[in-house]
Amino acid sequence: MIVCSCNVLSDSQVKSTIANVRPSRPKHVYEFLCCTAKCGRCARTIQAILESNIATMRTNNSENSALAFSS
Numbered sequence: 001m002i003v004c005s006c007n008v009l010s011d012s013q014v015k016s017t018i019a020n021v022r023p024s025r026p027k028h029v030y031e032f033l034c035c036t037a038k039c040g041r042c043a044r045t046i047q048a049i050l051e052s053n054i055a056t057m058r059t060n061n062s063e064n065s066a067l068a069f070s071s
Contacts, residue, residue, distance in 0.1 A: 004042035007035040018053045
């Protein structure tokens, strides 16, 4: 799915960047993909993908910690 029509960025490109680079802000996603926000409509979607990834990482870290303590 296209997330940014100005830069023709797909959700898979954004998710891959987040997984590999671990940016903290949409601005960093754009920088890694060698572009900038133009109209800005995609910034909310990129932020939502970032927040979802952070929540997933926290959940995984919590589960890993619990496993380490139970061993």
